[in-house]
Amino acid sequence: xxxxxxxxxxxxxxxxxxxxxxxxxxxxxxxxxxxxxxxxxxxxxxxxxxxxxxxxxxxxxxxxxxxxxxxxxxxxxxxxxxxxxxxxxxxxxxxxxxxxxxxxxxxxxxxxxxxxxxxxxxxxxxxxxxxxxxxxxxxxxxxxxxxxxxxxxxxxxxxxxxxxxxxxxxxxxxxxxxxxxxxxxxxxxxxxxxxxxxxxxxxxx
Amino acid sequence: xxxxxxxxxxxxxxxxxxxxxxxxxxxxxxxxxxxxxxxxxxxxxxxxxxxxxxxxxxxxxxxxxxxxxxxxxxxxxxxxxxxxxxxxxxxxxxxxxxxxxxxxxxxxxxxxxxxxxxxxxxxxxxxxxxxxxxxxxxxxxxxxxxxxxxxxxxxxxxxxxxxxxxxxxxxxxxxxxxxxxxxxxxxxxxxxxxxxxxxxxxxxx
Numbered sequence: 123x124x125x126x127x128x129x130x131x132x133x134x135x136x137x138x139x140x141x142x143x144x145x146x147x148x149x150x151x152x153x154x155x156x157x158x159x160x161x162x163x164x165x166x167x168x169x170x171x172x173x174x175x176x177x178x179x180x181x182x183x184x185x186x187x188x189x190x191x192x193x194x195x196x197x198x199x200x201x202x203x204x205x206x207x208x209x210x211x212x213x214x215x216x217x218x219x220x221x222x223x224x225x226x227x228x229x230x231x232x233x234x235x236x237x238x239x240x241x242x243x244x245x246x247x248x249x250x251x252x253x254x255x256x257x258x259x260x261x262x263x264x265x266x267x268x269x270x271x272x273x274x275x276x277x278x279x280x281x282x283x284x285x286x287x288x289x290x291x292x293x294x295x296x297x298x299x300x301x302x303x304x305x306x307x308x309x310x311x312x313x314x315x316x317x318x319x320x321x322x323x324x325x326x327x
Numbered sequence: 328x329x330x331x332x333x334x335x336x337x338x339x340x341x342x343x344x345x346x347x348x349x350x351x352x353x354x355x356x357x358x359x360x361x362x363x364x365x366x367x368x369x370x371x372x373x374x375x376x377x378x379x380x381x382x383x384x385x386x387x388x389x390x391x392x393x394x395x396x397x398x399x400x401x402x403x404x405x406x407x408x409x410x411x412x413x414x415x416x417x418x419x420x421x422x423x424x425x426x427x428x429x430x431x432x433x434x435x436x437x438x439x440x441x442x443x444x445x446x447x448x449x450x451x452x453x454x455x456x457x458x459x460x461x462x463x464x465x466x467x468x469x470x471x472x473x474x475x476x477x478x479x480x481x482x483x484x485x486x487x488x489x490x491x492x493x494x495x496x497x498x499x500x501x502x503x504x505x506x507x508x509x510x511x512x513x514x515x516x517x518x519x520x521x522x523x524x525x526x527x528x529x530x531x532x
Binding site for chain 2: 244246249279280282283285286287288289299300302303304306307308310311312315316319320322
């Protein structure tokens with residue numbers, strides 16, 4: 123009865139905080155949420171599908187989209203671009219679906235600039251000690267790299283102020299439940315829906 | 328680990344919308360929530376307890392509190408004052424408990440002026456038709472009075488703009504779940520908790 127646009131939710135936080143785990147657990151439960159599909163210039167790998175795994179573009183096409191401000195955020199890794207296409211996000215929101223974007227802090231800050239109406243959720247480590255354990259237990263990094271990552275994480279936590287919500291990732295299930303309550307309550311915000319409700323009232327009289 | 332003040336939640340909406348039903352169902356589930364105890368000048372009835380059912384005051388004492396802006400809202404019915412004492416609310420919040428206030432629209436607007444940091448939830452009727460049915464089925468009112476109440480309700484719905492959230496009361500269980508998600512997500516708002524989280528970070532390093 124109430125027609126409403128979707129909302130863009132951005133889940134972000136320091137490296138090692140468990141963004142991917144929370145996102146996967148959330149998507150296992152919430153099938154209405156659409157995952158934001160990234161755009162890339164890297165080669166399509168066997169089994170991958172355009173518009174499912176990524177939107178695949180040439181370097182020239184990607185750079186043209188950058189010029190046109192058609193990316194909510196982008197970065198270059200190992201000579202390839204990766205980014206979030208504005209068009210896919212906006213079309214999905216217009217169709218009434220929420221879009222969910224899981225992303226590093228630097229990317230989230232870019233999205234904030236280009237799409238301030240998004241809802242920004244900061245995933246917080248239960249403690250720095252715990253964060254350190256998680257980074258160490260990935261096992262792929264040298265002690266120096268671990269220390270650097272931890273310093274980086276600390277800097278990223280200072281950037282919390284750009285976010286709307288803070289969720290501690292002490293237990294995945296609890297963190298997912300909190301993210302779900304944020305999604306639900308954002309849809310109940312008066313400034314999003316008052317117009318439609320008042321219209322409803324007009325229509326009935 | 329994070330010490331936090333409680334939040335004042337105000338549930339309000341037009342007469343007949345089912346505020347009391349939603350509040351009761353909520354309190355059956357959520358035992359941490361403290362109900363805001365009103366202050367009154369009416370006589371204490373047998374079985375009632377001061378500080379439990381109401382805070383009982385003389386007319387003079389009540390009027391002195393009005394003068395001192397010690398009531399978040401008040402009204403006079405049948406020669407007696409009823410109101411929400413600021414002191415009880417603030418002490419309960421300071422102790423870390425959320426306070427829940429269920430109140431008519433006029434009262435909520437007074438609270439909004441005196442306590443703008445409260446979270447204001449508007450309970451919306453599923454339809455005006457449904458609202459009319461509920462008012463009629465109370466059975467205590469004449470057709471003229473029903474029409475007046477309906478006009479009043481319509482006016483009150485126009486006041487939605489003073490609220491933070493709108494919850495449709497189509498099913499009590501759904502409405503309760505939505506109110507719970509609002510309560511949970513308000514505690515996750517960055518502006519409420521960023522300071523404590525940053526302190527946590529300082530303490531650890």
